Amino acid sequence: MNETISRLEEVTYDDAIVRKFLLACMVFAGVAFAAGLLAALQLAFFPLNMELPWLTFGRLRPLHTNAAIFAFAGNAIFAGIYHSTQRLLKTRMYSDRLSAIHFWGWQLIIVAAAISLPLGFSQGKEYAELEWPIDIAITLIWVIFAVNFFGTLAIRREKHMYVALWFYIATIVTVAVLHIVNSIEIPWSYMNSYPVWAGVQDALVQWWYGHNAVAFFLTTPFLGLMYYYLPKAANRPVYSYRLSIIHFWGLVFIYIWAGPHHLLYTSLPEWAQTLGMIFSIMLWAPSWGGMINGLLTLRGAWHLLRTDPIIKFMVAALTFYGMATFEGPLLSIKSVSAIGHYTDWIVGHVHAGALGWNGFLSFAMIYYLVPKLWKTKLYSDRLANVHFWLGFLGIVLYYVSMVAAGITQGLMWKAIGPEGQLVYPDFVETVVRIVPLYWARALGGAFFLGGFMVMCYNVYRTIAASTEVSNETVRVRNTRYSSAGEGHRALEGMVTVFSVLSLIAILVGSVIEIYPTLSLHSYIAKTANIDPYSPLEIAGRDIYIREGCYVCHSQQIRPMVSEVLRYGSPSTMEESIYDHPFQWGSKRTGPDLARVGKKYPDLWHFRHMVDPRSVVEKSIMPSYSWLVKDKTDFLSLRKKVSVLRNLGVPYSPEQVAQADRLAEEQAKSVAQAIHDQGGPEGLERREIVALIAYLQALGQKEKQPRPTDQVTVKE
Amino acid sequence: MSGFLRQVYTDTDLTAAGLMIFFGFFMVTLVWVYLRKGAKAHYEAMGRIPLNEGDVCE
Numbered sequence: 068m069n070e071t072i073s074r075l076e077e078v079t080y081d082d083a084i085v086r087k088f089l090l091a092c093m094v095f096a097g098v099a100f101a102a103g104l105l106a107a108l109q110l111a112f113f114p115l116n117m118e119l120p121w122l123t124f125g126r127l128r129p130l131h132t133n134a135a136i137f138a139f140a141g142n143a144i145f146a147g148i149y150h151s152t153q154r155l156l157k158t159r160m161y162s163d164r165l166s167a168i169h170f171w172g173w174q175l176i177i178v179a180a181a182i183s184l185p186l187g188f189s190q191g192k193e194y195a196e197l198e199w200p201i202d203i204a205i206t207l208i209w210v211i212f213a214v215n216f217f218g219t220l221a222i223r224r225e226k227h228m229y230v231a232l233w234f235y236i237a238t239i240v241t242v243a244v245l246h247i248v249n250s251i252e253i254p255w256s257y258m259n260s261y262p263v264w265a266g267v268q269d270a271l272v273q274w275w276y277g278h279n280a281v282a283f284f285l286t287t288p289f290l291g292l293m294y295y296y297l298p299k300a301a302n303r304p305v306y307s308y309r310l311s312i313i314h315f316w317g318l319v320f321i322y323i324w325a326g327p328h329h330l331l332y333t334s335l336p337e338w339a340q341t342l343g344m345i346f347s348i349m350l351w352a353p354s355w356g357g358m359i360n361g362l363l364t365l366r367g368a369w370h371l372l373r374t375d376p377i378i379k380f381m382v383a384a385l386t387f388y389g390m391a392t393f394e395g396p397l398l399s400i401k402s403v404s405a406i407g408h409y410t411d412w413i414v415g416h417v418h419a420g421a422l423g424w425n426g427f428l429s430f431a432m433i434y435y436l437v438p439k440l441w442k443t444k445l446y447s448d449r450l451a452n453v454h455f456w457l458g459f460l461g462i463v464l465y466y467v468s469m470v471a472a473g474i475t476q477g478l479m480w481k482a483i484g485p486e487g488q489l490v491y492p493d494f495v496e497t498v499v500r501i502v503p504l505y506w507a508r509a510l511g512g513a514f515f516l517g518g519f520m521v522m523c524y525n526v527y528r529t530i531a532a533s534t535e536v537s538n539e540t541v542r543v544r545n546t547r548y549s550s551a552g553e554g555h556r557a558l559e560g561m562v563t564v565f566s567v568l569s570l571i572a573i574l575v576g577s578v579i580e581i582y583p584t585l586s587l588h589s590y591i592a593k594t595a596n597i598d599p600y601s602p603l604e605i606a607g608r609d610i611y612i613r614e615g616c617y618v619c620h621s622q623q624i625r626p627m628v629s630e631v632l633r634y635g636s637p638s639t640m641e642e643s644i645y646d647h648p649f650q651w652g653s654k655r656t657g658p659d660l661a662r663v664g665k666k667y668p669d670l671w672h673f674r675h676m677v678d679p680r681s682v683v684e685k686s687i688m689p690s691y692s693w694l695v696k697d698k699t700d701f702l703s704l705r706k707k708v709s710v711l712r713n714l715g716v717p718y719s720p721e722q723v724a725q726a727d728r729l730a731e732e733q734a735k736s737v738a739q740a741i742h743d744q745g746g747p748e749g750l751e752r753r754e755i756v757a758l759i760a761y762l763q764a765l766g767q768k769e770k771q772p773r774p775t776d777q778v779t780v781k782e
Numbered sequence: 783m784s785g786f787l788r789q790v791y792t793d794t795d796l797t798a799a800g801l802m803i804f805f806g807f808f809m810v811t812l813v814w815v816y817l818r819k820g821a822k823a824h825y826e827a828m829g830r831i832p833l834n835e836g837d838v839c840e
Contacts, residue, residue: 154835155831298833302833312811316808321804539838
């Protein structure tokens, strides 16, 4: 074994890149919060959709979620990782150029997202809406980040990798796997594509991705930041380093399995649902292990909670983390999911995590970093306290109102009277009931945003008072080649082995869960008793995706008495087998649409889309009047249908060759029907006709209707 | 082949297998971290890494 050959060396950290990421984080936090507030207000007061296509709820909500996750949280993570990694490894980042490409590339991606999402370029998969050119850019920039990070590990002066770094490694490895697998898509234009996955397959891949985006973009990197910044701020080591090891491996191994808890009671095979539920419940243990490890780090220093705003934010963040990770497993229990799923309870749950955990931890980090990076003192501790209480109040208001709204609506949907009839057969009744809670939520959001603005002012004054901005130079001891260590100690020294082990840990769950569903698909496709959508319906479906109807409507009826009474027989696996992408949805601000076809005449849909209030007085759905003006893109249909055919949807070569003509014919007959029913004339080339054709096809594609006795209903 | 794999993979016993894999993995980690000799001092030193970041040069 080598004897210690450590020597003193000087190292100058690249703090300029940290400052850049930090400021970008704050700018985009403002954008994300403001978009969220506007979206919240739109649900409380529909006229705020303003009949502007690019500002309407269905397009604004993806902008909000993507901005919050990738722009705000993303830049926060990068700021923290670049700052702490250099210090933990006692070396400058591997390459300043790669750092710069990473920074500017990421901001460019954000700008591309901020332009393309309002324009309606969307893949229709939550948190993965960005279209294929941006997906490729994300992959490239992520690889650059990875090279820079692992390069830094390779030139480190500290042999041992502190626990925060493991969380960063797991993040980098897993996000790459998730993003690539979920984004395999075939373009049909320079800005549009269809995913190769379809139906139940797409649902499983998407929620494996979606759930683990929460796990490996909003949890593991932030836990890494917590393990670094909490000990720094409290000036004491983490409570138990051993617990952190258990925490890490437990979390990474278990998290990856939990995705199917988003699909309970859907047509996903039962075994996959069970797997998702069990692993979600198990997840409670490592999550709380981590929270306790963080909180107990403050043992003997609780007085800091009174005096130090940074500690205050961190403790609150950990507490919200504990709350959210308690509630998550709870919501994964099938009987709880039966009430909570599709409601605003889930939205409340997410925001306890996003605002409380990610938001507050990022704020703590910013308050810690800004004075250090600009070599000055924080302008005002008092304002930081004001920020804390405004934010705290905002989160509590938000959370309580959404849980109340969710449970209220969930119970109303399920309420069945003595004669076995729905107590609230009109869906809109259940919406009207929770609108006051939407106002309360928006108020909560406004408080949170207000607190954030106080922070911006505080940070601005702090930076303005700074006279010197330079990179920090420190004298460190190079322990790179000291004793080799054993066991986990040696493992920590071995970056490659460690990364591969992490990769294996996440692949075990991924493969067991996803593989069978992939092959299941080809099996169903052979026996499916389903016709694919006609070309016009495909055009309509793409409008449905572009307008983000899926953020308010599900297309998946659960096997429960109340759902069958309200919407019809439960959805089957076959029905969505040709859906690239699947549109099962996750939230029902409006009713399920899986079987809305033929429920209303075409004219009803026409009037409803142009002005929902004209047929449903109290509706909060946005108006889509531009669909009457805009023209359907018939020409691209040949390309679209051909891509779908290549993906295995059973279109004949003639259908591909004549897709546009077939669509025009069908459009004529729909337009005629609308006119015959008393609507306006000459709509055949308008988008609204394509959309109506699609809506009328929903639930109508079965070749022979199933005998009803095959339907199983559980409650 | 694919048919066979499908049969194997969709077996509900797989849930149990997954649990067992995890449980085994977890126990090994526990033993490794808590029961090996001499580990305590090492882990305490590890925990102090963020607090020993060298001296700032002026």
